[in-house]
Amino acid sequence: MLARHIETNSDKSNLITKGALVTGGSRYAPHFVRSYLTTEFGRNRFFMAWMYILKCSDDSYYVGSTKNLELRLSQHQSGKGSRYTSGRLPVELVYGEEYDKVVDAYYREKQVQNWGRAKREALIHDNLEALPPLAKKKFEKKKNTNKPSLVE
Numbered sequence: 001m002l003a004r005h006i007e008t009n010s011d012k013s014n015l016i017t018k019g020a021l022v023t024g025g026s027r028y029a030p031h032f033v034r035s036y037l038t039t040e041f042g043r044n045r046f047f048m049a050w051m052y053i054l055k056c057s058d059d060s061y062y063v064g065s066t067k068n069l070e071l072r073l074s075q076h077q078s079g080k081g082s083r084y085t086s087g088r089l090p091v092e093l094v095y096g097e098e099y100d101k102v103v104d105a106y107y108r109e110k111q112v113q114n115w116g117r118a119k120r121e122a123l124i125h126d127n128l129e130a131l132p133p134l135a136k137k138k139f140e141k142k143k144n145t146n147k148p149s150l151v152e
Contacts, residue, residue, distance in 0.1 A: 049106075050066050052072070052093060053093075076091050
């Protein structure tokens, strides 16, 4: 599977793609047929699938996936993208990964949705070596000082 993530430039109008090592996939993914679009040159091209992260006005993150990133961003900005982002406008695209298959983008979306804020920010800032330590849950053993000791 090929995945690329995007970075936005300072005016957020031009999307620049660059390579990234992203693996994944789902063995439970159904078979999808690619959607084709006739371009202005008379050739058929398929939509690539995207997993994206938006930063909302309250500094929260929204993770989604789509086949048409530009359309989906305009839907979010107009308040029609999702209920979550409609109350947190304006939103800003801070990260995206491009996939060949819709199921791969959807799988990645669900994976990143389960991550905490620190791990999402490490991904956004391209700090890939910080991802494994952030995946480990830290359990602290709590001593209950309210119970009387059974042994005296």
